[in-house]
Amino acid sequence: MEDASAEEQQRLTDQQLKAAVHYTVGRLCKEVAADKEMQFSKQTVAAISEVTFRQCDNFAKDLELFARHAKRSTINTDDVKLLARRSSSLLKYITEKNEEIAQVNLEQKAKKKKKPERGNQESAELVAEAEAVECEG
Amino acid sequence: LSHYGKLFSFLAKMPLEKAALEMVEKCLDKYFRHLYNDLEVFAAHAGRKTVQLEDLELLMRRQGLVTEQVSLHVLVERYLPLEYRQLLIPCASSGNAVFPTQ
Numbered sequence: 001m002e003d004a005s006a007e008e009q010q011r012l013t014d015q016q017l018k019a020a021v022h023y024t025v026g027r028l029c030k031e032v033a034a035d036k037e038m039q040f041s042k043q044t045v046a047a048i049s050e051v052t053f054r055q056c057d058n059f060a061k062d063l064e065l066f067a068r069h070a071k072r073s074t075i076n077t078d079d080v081k082l083l084a085r086r087s088s089s090l091l092k093y094i095t096e097k098n099e100e101i102a103q104v105n106l107e108q109k110a111k112k113k114k115k116p117e118r119g120n121q122e123s124a125e126l127v128a129e130a131e132a133v134e135c136e137g
Numbered sequence: 138l139s140h141y142g143k144l145f146s147f148l149a150k151m152p153l154e155k156a157a158l159e160m161v162e163k164c165l166d167k168y169f170r171h172l173y174n175d176l177e178v179f180a181a182h183a184g185r186k187t188v189q190l191e192d193l194e195l196l197m198r199r200q201g202l203v204t205e206q207v208s209l210h211v212l213v214e215r216y217l218p219l220e221y222r223q224l225l226i227p228c229a230s231s232g233n234a235v236f237p238t239q
Contacts, residue, residue, distance in 0.1 A: 062199065069195050070183050082182055 018053055025049040059083060141165060172196070 025048050029040045066079040077098050084090045145161055146153045153161070179192040190209075197203040202212065213225050223236075230236060 065195055065198060066182065069179060069191065078182065082178065085178065 018049070021053050021056075022046065022049040025052060 022045070026045050029045050029048065033040055062083055063075045063079050066082050067073065067075045070078070081091065081094055081098070084094045141161065142153055142158045145158075175196050176188045176192050179195055180186065180188045183191070194203060194209050197209065197212075203209050210226055213222055217225070228236065
């Protein structure tokens with residue numbers, strides 16, 4: 001009984017997450033469609049969102065491995081950079097973003113003595129607004 | 138490099154053409170370059186200048202060779218000859234000495 005309900009709960013959470021990702025992908029696809037003046041079929045959007053979902057799984061596992069390899073239990077920006085080192089352009093982009101975020105954090109720190117969560121913000125940047133959508137839902 | 142040719146034809150259970158062997162050599166070249174790059178980055182990530190067994194294990198884990206079900210030791214047992222296995226897998230010998238020491 002316990003297991004069954006837990007499994008059900010897990011499945012529900014999974015579905016909610018997938019829905020959130022799907023919604024975000026849909027919005028991004030709309031933007032691209034407006035930009036490039038081409039249409040996305042519904043199946044394409046669904047396929048992209050499914051790929052994104054599984055990619056997140058891969059990313060999460062890799063980040064965990066990298067953090068553990070450096071004898072940390074907290075994922076930080078170095079791990080994220082390591083994830084993106086396969087393509088130099090992406091690495092450059094991520095590094096720039098990281099610096100931007102660090103700057104913003106420094107300003108925030110100067111304003112009010114609040115501890116920012118850098119790694120969290122970074123990943124939030126990476127997974128676009130999936131989390132934001134999640135929070136809204 | 139003919140050694141690799143023999144290995145490949147043994148694994149494929151069929152003889153290899155000359156052209157295929159050349160392709161294999163190219164692929165191996167690329168593969169090893171990739172490998173060294175990765176190992177270097179992983180060692181640097183752990184704050185070391187020396188590549189250690191952990192880095193190799195991480196690499197194989199990312200390649201999907203080492204998983205929860207299949208550990209590195211299992212792979213060593215499966216694919217390497219005895220003298221290498223003795224070097225890699227700690228084993229208690231007489232006098233309560235463990236070689237290699239962890």
